[in-house]
Amino acid sequence: MNPTAVTGHEAASEESEPGFYGTSWQKLMMWWFIIGDAILFGSFLAAYGFARISAGSWPDRTQMFSMNFITVMTFTLITSSATMATAVAASRRGDRKAAFNFTMATAIGGIAFLGMQAYEWYHLIHNGARMGTNPWGAPAFGAYFFTITGFHGSHVASGVLILLITAWNAKRGKSGPEGVELTGLYWHFVDLVWVFVFGCFYLI
Amino acid sequence: MAIAQAARPGTHESHVHDGGHSIGFVRKYIFSTDHKVIAVQYILMAMLMSVVGLGLSLLFRIQLAWPGKAGMTPEQYVSYVTMHGTIMIFFVVSLALSSGLGNFSIPLQVGARDMAYPLLNMLSFWVIVPAAAIMILSFFVEGGAAAGGWTAYPPLSALSGFGKVPRGSPGSGMGQTLWLLAMALFIVSFTMGGLNYVATILNLRARGMSLMRMPLTVWTWFIAALLGLLSFPALTAAAIMLLLDRHLGTSFFLPSGLVVSGQQAVNAGGTPLLFQHLFWFLGHPEVYVLVLPAIGIAFDVLAAFSRRPPHGYKYSVGALLIIAFLGMIVWGHHMFTSGMNPFLGKYFSISTLLITAPFAILGVNLLASLWRARIRFTTAMLFALGLISAVGTGGIGGLFLATATADLHFHDTYFVVGHFHLMIGVVTMTGTFAGIYYWFPKMFGRYMNETLGKLHFWGTFIGAFAVFVIQHFQGFGGMTRRYFEYSADYVKPAVALNPAVTVFAFLAIAAQLPFFFNFFWSMFKGKKAEANPWEATTLEWTTATPVPHGNWDRLPVVSGDPYGYAAGPDGNAHRMQNAEG
Amino acid sequence: MPNKRGAVSAWLLASLLILFTILTVGAFFVLKWRPDVASEHGKGVDKMILYIIFAAGFIFVVGHLVLSAFLVKFGGKNGATYKPMTHRAEMLFTIGPVVFMVAVSELGVLAIGGPVWNQVYTHQSGDLVVEITAKQYEWISRYPGKDGKFGRKRPDLFDDQENPLGLDPKDPDAKDDIVIRGAVYLPVGKGAWFNIQSWDVLHSFNVPVLRSKQDAVPGLTTHTRILPTVIGRYEISCAEICGPGHYKMRGFVNVKSEADFYKWLKSQVGWFE
Ligand code: HEA
Ligand code: HEA
Ligand code: CUA
Ligand SMILES: [Cu+2]
Numbered sequence A: 001m002n003p004t005a006v007t008g009h010e011a012a013s014e015e016s017e018p019g020f021y022g023t024s025w026q027k028l029m030m031w032w033f034i035i036g037d038a039i040l041f042g043s044f045l046a047a048y049g050f051a052r053i054s055a056g057s058w059p060d061r062t063q064m065f066s067m068n069f070i071t072v073m074t075f076t077l078i079t080s081s082a083t084m085a086t087a088v089a090a091s092r093r094g095d096r097k098a099a100f101n102f103t104m105a106t107a108i109g110g111i112a113f114l115g116m117q118a119y120e121w122y123h124l125i126h127n128g129a130r131m132g133t134n135p136w137g138a139p140a141f142g143a144y145f146f147t148i149t150g151f152h153g154s155h156v157a158s159g160v161l162i163l164l165i166t167a168w169n170a171k172r173g174k175s176g177p178e179g180v181e182l183t184g185l186y187w188h189f190v191d192l193v194w195v196f197v198f199g200c201f202y203l204i
Numbered sequence B: 001m002a003i004a005q006a007a008r009p010g011t012h013e014s015h016v017h018d019g020g021h022s023i024g025f026v027r028k029y030i031f032s033t034d035h036k037v038i039a040v041q042y043i044l045m046a047m048l049m050s051v052v053g054l055g056l057s058l059l060f061r062i063q064l065a066w067p068g069k070a071g072m073t074p075e076q077y078v079s080y081v082t083m084h085g086t087i088m089i090f091f092v093v094s095l096a097l098s099s100g101l102g103n104f105s106i107p108l109q110v111g112a113r114d115m116a117y118p119l120l121n122m123l124s125f126w127v128i129v130p131a132a133a134i135m136i137l138s139f140f141v142e143g144g145a146a147a148g149g150w151t152a153y154p155p156l157s158a159l160s161g162f163g164k165v166p167r168g169s170p171g172s173g174m175g176q177t178l179w180l181l182a183m184a185l186f187i188v189s190f191t192m193g194g195l196n197y198v199a200t201i202l203n204l205r206a207r208g209m210s211l212m213r214m215p216l217t218v219w220t221w222f223i224a225a226l227l228g229l230l231s232f233p234a235l236t237a238a239a240i241m242l243l244l245d246r247h248l249g250t251s252f253f254l255p256s257g258l259v260v261s262g263q264q265a266v267n268a269g270g271t272p273l274l275f276q277h278l279f280w281f282l283g284h285p286e287v288y289v290l291v292l293p294a295i296g297i298a299f300d301v302l303a304a305f306s307r308r309p310p311h312g313y314k315y316s317v318g319a320l321l322i323i324a325f326l327g328m329i330v331w332g333h334h335m336f337t338s339g340m341n342p343f344l345g346k347y348f349s350i351s352t353l354l355i356t357a358p359f360a361i362l363g364v365n366l367l368a369s370l371w372r373a374r375i376r377f378t379t380a381m382l383f384a385l386g387l388i389s390a391v392g393t394g395g396i397g398g399l400f401l402a403t404a405t406a407d408l409h410f411h412d413t414y415f416v417v418g419h420f421h422l423m424i425g426v427v428t429m430t431g432t433f434a435g436i437y438y439w440f441p442k443m444f445g446r447y448m449n450e451t452l453g454k455l456h457f458w459g460t461f462i463g464a465f466a467v468f469v470i471q472h473f474q475g476f477g478g479m480t481r482r483y484f485e486y487s488a489d490y491v492k493p494a495v496a497l498n499p500a501v502t503v504f505a506f507l508a509i510a511a512q513l514p515f516f517f518n519f520f521w522s523m524f525k526g527k528k529a530e531a532n533p534w535e536a537t538t539l540e541w542t543t544a545t546p547v548p549h550g551n552w553d554r555l556p557v558v559s560g561d562p563y564g565y566a567a568g569p570d571g572n573a574h575r576m577q578n579a580e581g
Numbered sequence C: 001m002p003n004k005r006g007a008v009s010a011w012l013l014a015s016l017l018i019l020f021t022i023l024t025v026g027a028f029f030v031l032k033w034r035p036d037v038a039s040e041h042g043k044g045v046d047k048m049i050l051y052i053i054f055a056a057g058f059i060f061v062v063g064h065l066v067l068s069a070f071l072v073k074f075g076g077k078n079g080a081t082y083k084p085m086t087h088r089a090e091m092l093f094t095i096g097p098v099v100f101m102v103a104v105s106e107l108g109v110l111a112i113g114g115p116v117w118n119q120v121y122t123h124q125s126g127d128l129v130v131e132i133t134a135k136q137y138e139w140i141s142r143y144p145g146k147d148g149k150f151g152r153k154r155p156d157l158f159d160d161q162e163n164p165l166g167l168d169p170k171d172p173d174a175k176d177d178i179v180i181r182g183a184v185y186l187p188v189g190k191g192a193w194f195n196i197q198s199w200d201v202l203h204s205f206n207v208p209v210l211r212s213k214q215d216a217v218p219g220l221t222t223h224t225r226i227l228p229t230v231i232g233r234y235e236i237s238c239a240e241i242c243g244p245g246h247y248k249m250r251g252f253v254n255v256k257s258e259a260d261f262y263k264w265l266k267s268q269v270g271w272f273e
Helices: A025-055 A067-093 A096-126 A140-172 A177-203 B002-006 B025-030 B035-065 B074-110 B118-140 B174-203 B216-247 B272-306 B313-327 B342-368 B379-402 B404-410 B414-444 B450-476 B498-510 B512-525 C003-030 C040-074 C087-121 C244-248 C258-267
Strands: C128-135 C138-143 C178-181 C183-187 C192-198 C203-207 C212-216 C222-226 C232-237 C250-256
Touching (some): A025 A177, A025 B174, A025 B216, A140 B216, B035 B074, B035 B414, B035 B498, B074 B118, B074 B216, B074 C244, B174 B216, B272 B313, B272 B342, B272 B414, B313 C087, B342 B379, B342 B404, B342 C040, B342 C087, B379 B404, B379 C003, B379 C040, B404 C040, B404 C087, B404 C212, B414 B450, B414 B512, B450 B498, C003 C040, C087 C222, C183 C258, C192 C203, C250 C258
Parallel strands (some): C128 C192, C183 C250
Antiparallel strands (some): C138 C178, C203 C212
């Protein structure tokens, strides 16, 4: 028997089984990365819950944060999700210019968010919050707050970088709709994580 | 056609116009993106690291059998044990079995030209290299290598002596930091590898290769990759928090009121148990990540050398999925005595015992795969047969440990050491060896020497079994683990077995010498092998040997089950997975 | 073609597996494979272990017999006689092991293990309360003294020689607390409830002859209950890695007759008396 025997259909461009429900492998990888990363954040937040419950009392959030400011921050990030969605739609249409503009707008939203977060950190540190201590109560607060928001912030920062690269590529036509879409997936994920972080630290 | 293919991953033009241009040595053998080359790189790396891991075990086995004869201090003893465990699990078994053999056979068995993302594949290997280097370097820093056990439980591992944090032990200094950094790099690499496995298996299967036509090996790698992707993030979180505790003055795992060698710590509010939960949320799935591919390989090898399909393919796949699921919700069985709520202890005991059921399916299917077979005792087959016995024996140890009440006696004794070595040491290594002897002719176009192979098998099997079964008895005797020396009275009968254990360990380790020699010798001097030397039926045997760049001239089209072995008086009848009709 | 040698390999491997099975089972008869047992729940633990030995031993022996038999029967044969199994048979081969495994393991843990587990973790009225404090590399026990109350431990007052528990001399509860380094005393036949703590890292209060093992976790008080049944002196060996001195972190549990125990207790003076 000829070991390399192959049955017909050679000319077909389809050499492989159709992908997983028609998803490309790039998107599949991004999804799995996101699931893994979500579990990473989940572990952090679960640890935070564990610590908060075992601490008994927890610093009063109204004393530490300016809720109005946080609302603006959150709003900025959510808005950037909307501009991102618009960019994805534009690149699907093949409208490179709009894709570029809206991706850039998203990046600017991200930068604004980072700026506000830096200010918020500065504000808290100025008021005496540290990784190991804080003036309001349970000492674990500072550690969890800075680690989790910092970790999220680093995701936003790398997201901004990716957005800038995507925008540049979209403009030059090097990055097709798939590229913009993948960036979009990541960006929406980062925003979604913020919603949870927001809920865990600022709402309860 | 070239254009249509170029849009698909791993199908660059060079694949199609095979051999059209030559690439330099560096691109071909060092910074290669070819999965077959990367696979060999991983295996060589694992062999290199195994010399360190085995050497350490040799040293501390001498100390255990003949105290004082190895010239080591208690500090060195605990750090050698820690590093032995870490290196063996993450830098030998993971690299050789999951990364090495997986890289080699996944694309070949599913009928793909390469991994989905070859560049990422190369990167994941080149991230492992510094990880291994850092791990080894940590022996030479102040205080020596990490010495908190491979589990790195805080507070011991968090008490670094940096800043205001007191020092818990010599090995808790820089050595522990480097350990954590190396582990972080390992996780990055393993995650990239896992993403590639999942994407390749889901998206690059040859036409006709439906999921239920995949060889069991591919199934086990697939499930292991998913399990790894889902569980490693918890360890990442724990490692980040531990690093912060060590260097930046946080108190994630350091409670209030610590007094370490007379020095009062300023930490407040942390919970040491949290780390254990995060660690074992990874740790338990991780052991299945390692053991499942070994079992998968055994199924493939058994089929090829007993000329019949493995028994109960469907049920094996189902059992694997159930094991993966249950594996994620039983981590607390490592914490029965940790001070966790006793009610949770009961829950974890009951759920853990459930896992023995799908494992029993796998065990029975392995055994039943020999029914009405025509067994050929090649070295690969011997290792696969040894694996059946090891899974059974090691799994039975798990039965004792999973029963919380019995674990009161067994926790942290050599019973645990014996149990996990049978599983994570013997099952995974016999699986790896079976795979290496089986695929070697495809990797290098030559057979490995069978006589040396048999020597390797008998030495490893007899030696390792004796070592780890005797350790179970030492555990019955209450012999505690991670002990430099024993002096208690009750443990005397158990300790008396130590010299015998060490002698058998010598045997098992000495048996690796013929393997190492055989591996390199056969690479250049072994008997030349044809394309399908074992008359096996899965796709990797349908391409030429040596495997061309791009794996096939034309990708195969799958037309049937992976195990087309059939009955017949000559017993040789078989049907390739891509055969027509 | 490979049949003669195949048959030899088959017999070789099969006899090795059988030999190995016999040796393993035989070891239970030859070796002193477990320490004596001297506590009430300890007997339960041993009963649990014995149950698993039989259940697991059955799987172990049968598994290896089957494996060896298959090797001999099908190794070195010329023609394969493989026939696909019917779906029904295949299903039975799957359901069988599942039912067997679940029944054997879960019934064991529920019927024998569960009650013993509860025994270990239930504080019963009338139990003697003992506090254990672990530190690198020492066990310290404390009894509440006449007032029946433990004084507070203060990290800032810790002194390795003078005050290893950091007791406050001004605390009336602490005044008569009895502190013993390296040993625990218990009356036979009476339950003792342990509060286990640690100053620095994890340790584990492990007394194999009493079948007792409970981690000492800094920042947390863990518990275990022991009812000793035999008078004697039993070794504690730390069972959680706590640094290079882990192996020498030992101590003793002295189980005395009830009369002797109370005589001993009376003769003790409080840490600050
Ligand atoms: C690959 C690795 C691996 C595997 C597969 C397993 C499998 C199992 N393990 Fe193990 N385990 C470890 C690696 C592994 N373990 C490690 C590394 C540790 C220690 C970590 C440390 O503390 O350092 C550990 C520790 C450990 C503990 C904690 C002990 C303690 O610290 O006190 C427990 C407790 O429940 C446990 C249980 C189990 C169970 C129930 C299984 C089950 O999955 C087993 C099920 C299998 C069967 C039931 C066999 C069925 C087979 C047949 C029916 C065929 C029979 C055939 C013949 C006999 C020929 N393991
Ligand atoms: C994969 C994992 C693995 C492997 C293979 C081994 C192999 C061995 N181990 Fe190890 N061991 C661990 C994982 C492993 N160990 C872990 C996790 C711990 C716990 C650490 C801790 O407490 O923190 C431990 C602890 C441990 C102890 C307990 C020490 C203590 O608690 O005080 C002892 C004692 O005897 C021991 C002995 C041995 C011996 C004699 C060997 C071998 O010498 C056995 C014989 C040899 C083989 C079975 C062949 C293996 C072959 C290769 C490695 C070749 C590689 C080839 C290729 C890559 C192709 N080990
Ligand atoms: Cu204390 Cu180990
Ligand atoms: Cu486990």
